[in-house]
Amino acid sequence: MSSSLSSYPTSRSSPAAGDSTAEALPIVIVGGGLAGLAAAAVLSQHRLPVTLFESRPRLGGRASSVVDASTEMLIDTCQHVAMGCCTSFSKFCEQLGISHFFRVEDQLNFVAPEGTIVPFAASRLPAPLHLTNALLRLPYLTMNDKWQLARGIRRLVKLSERDASDLSFADWLKQNRQSAHIVDRFWNVVLVSALSESSERISTKYARQVIVEAFLRNRHGWEVHLPVRPLTEIYAAIVTELESRGVTVCVQAGVERLETVGDRLSEVVLRDGSRSTCADGVLAVSFDRVADLLPAQLRDHPELQCVQNLEPSPISSVHLWFDRPICDLPHAVIVDRFSQWLFNRTAIHASGDAPLAAVQTDEFATSHYYQVVISASRNVLEIDSDEAIARVLADLQAIWPAAKSARLLRSRLMTDHRAVFSPLPGIDRHRPRQQSPIANLQLAGDWTQTGWPATMESAVRSGFLAAENILRRRGIDAESHVQADLPTARLGKWFLGL
Ligand SMILES: Cc1cc2nc3c(=O)[nH]c(=O)nc-3n(C[C@H](O)[C@H](O)[C@H](O)COP(=O)(O)OP(=O)(O)OC[C@H]3O[C@@H](n4cnc5c(N)ncnc54)[C@H](O)[C@@H]3O)c2cc1C
Incomplete structure (x- = not known):
């Protein structure tokens, strides 16, 4: 990818004389x-001059790839998926011409606790009834579970945002008499992977949002959009597009601080001491980095101090290379086990235009590569990596007998300790708007006020909103890039009380 990136200029130019x-x-x-990147996409569409500084050698931040030293394969640090309801993320992909890097899965495969594979797909019924048959067919839920679930979903939908925001989902589950069985086999399966938190650390507002946006509003909301190439390859295509619009993308260009003159952001100072004067700035780092970079006068500002109240949640991924296939499904949702999702990366890549990776060593050229993702993975952090890998392997062997006879060529555990912020009850009070108290400084990041939990959708929305504030400040009248939710069918409107 680096060939298409502008190398970081050693001296930053001052404003041209006469400007x-x-x-x-x-x-x-x-x-x-x-x-x-989303902010750059919008601003460059309006032909505004943009320079983007990224401290690492690669783009993508928490959603990116690394070269695995043993296999020499470019792998995503963790599998990322979007869903049909992520309308702004889809728009971002469309605008930058990268939609073809994603394939849409309209069937999930649930692995019942006893190992049976249960396909899960929509029927022809209109939303919100389109998944009813699939839910009724889940063999690991009793009739009583299904009845409790139907009652629970109905009550959750009726809850107002105000009542839901400060209530922990664990309390809501208790208040609505959802049994431990249905919690372990439905609610946790859906919500822990969507929100990367346990129910006591989830605001009921966000639990409700996942259920409504993904499963009820529209028949496509729940579909899973899977990247068919490593994310870093997708960023290469993004950079080509952004550079063609005049954006300067600088990697290995860490910013040390932002400087102001009076109440205006005037320049950014890079770690190598060089400076870049700017008209506007977008600070698009993760929530735990923002305080160090803010101009001095904003550090104690009440609107921004609250960011320190955001708490991180870890996500782990176990990467496994076998000498033969262990299953032929592209992905599977593993119910009520240590492992949560399996992604068959070899099969997913095979569906793209190019083979998995050109750089893999001979030993791994014919290997079969899988990723198992565990969200809210504090249980993984409590054990050593060998034990975590052994537990994942035991899960796979119990489900797919072929995993017993396959030779494991390599395994690797990767954990991002600060993968997402926890969507705690009342969390939105700690998420600042994109417009900072300094008029020409915007904030962006999944943690800012977007109405979404920490996801690629939230990150893209924040970038769009930050860029739109800049357009507005310049008197540029543009349609909002933030997309509306998927349309709601008439029956859905009635059910959701819209
Ligand atoms: C393991 C894992 C799995 C996930 N799975 C999913 C998923 O399946 N679906 C989903 O929707 N979301 C998922 N997420 C969440 C998703 O990755 C994030 O919400 C999203 O990528 C956040 O993007 P961002 O731009 O807000 O922040 P970041 O990705 O954190 O980007 C901030 C960037 O700022 C750079 N930076 C920091 N300091 C400086 C500095 N001083 N100078 C210059 N640059 C700097 C960083 O290097 C980074 O590139 C997952 C996250 C993780 C970690």
Whole structure:
């Protein structure tokens, strides 16, 4: 990818002599994750000069790839999926011409606790009834579970946002008499992977949002969009597009601080001491980095101090290379076990245009590569990596007998300790708006006020919103890039009380 990236210029140019207006200066984006890239996409569409600084050698932030040293294979640090309800993320992909890097899965495969594979797909019934048959067919839920679930979903939908926001989902489950059985086999399966938290650390508002947006509002909301190539390859295509629009993308360009003159952001100072004067800035780093980078006068600002109240949650992925296939499903949702989702990366890549990776060593050229994802993985952090891998392997062997005879060529555990912020009850009070108290400084990142939990959708929305604030400040009248929710069918409107 680096060949298509501008190498980081060693000295930053000052505003050209004769540039009398501040607006001729670049808009500087700090952070090349999805939030920063989304802001760059919108601003460059309006032909505004943009320079993006990313401290790492690669783009993508928490959603990115690394080269695995043993296999020499480019692998995503963790499998990322979007869903049909992620409308702004889809728009972002469309605008940058990368939609073809994703395949849409309209069937999930649930692995029952006793190992049976249960396909899960929509019927022809309109939303919100489209998944009713699939739910009724889940053999590991009793009739009583299904009745409790139907009652629970109905009550959850009726809850107002105000009542839901400060209530923990664990309390809601108790209040609504959802049994431990249905919690372990339905609610946790859906919500822990969607929100990467346990029910006592989830705001009922966000639990409700997942159920409504993904499963009830529209028949496509729940469909899973899977990248068919490593994410870093997708960013290469994004960079090509952004550079063709005049964006300067600088990697290995860590920003040390933002400087102000009076109440205006004036320049960013890079770690190597060079400076970049700017007209506007977008600070698009993760929530735990923002305090160190804010101009001094904002550090104690009440609107921004609250960011320190956000708490992180870990996500782990176990990467496994076998000498032969262990299952032929592209992915599977594993119910009520240590392992949560399996992704058959070899099969998923095979569905793309190119083979898995050109750089893999001979030993691994014919290997079969799988990823098992465990969200809210504090249980993984409590044990050593060999034990975590052994537990995942035991799960796979119990489900797919072929995993017993297959030779495990390599395994690797990767945990991002600060993968997402926990969607705790009352969390939105701690998420600032994109417009910072300094008029020409925007904030972006999945943690800012987007109405979404920490996801690629939230990151993209934040970048769009930050860029739109800049357009508005410049008097540029543009349609909002943040997309509306998927349309709601008439029956859905009645059911959701819309
Ligand atoms: C393991 C894992 C699994 C996940 N799975 C999913 C999933 O399946 N679906 C989903 O929707 N979401 C998932 N997420 C969440 C998703 O990755 C994030 O919500 C999203 O990528 C956040 O993007 P961002 O741009 O807000 O922040 P980040 O990705 O954190 O980007 C911030 C960028 O700023 C850069 N930066 C920091 N400091 C500086 C500095 N001083 N100078 C310059 N640059 C700097 C960082 O290097 C980084 O590139 C997952 C996250 C993790 C970690």
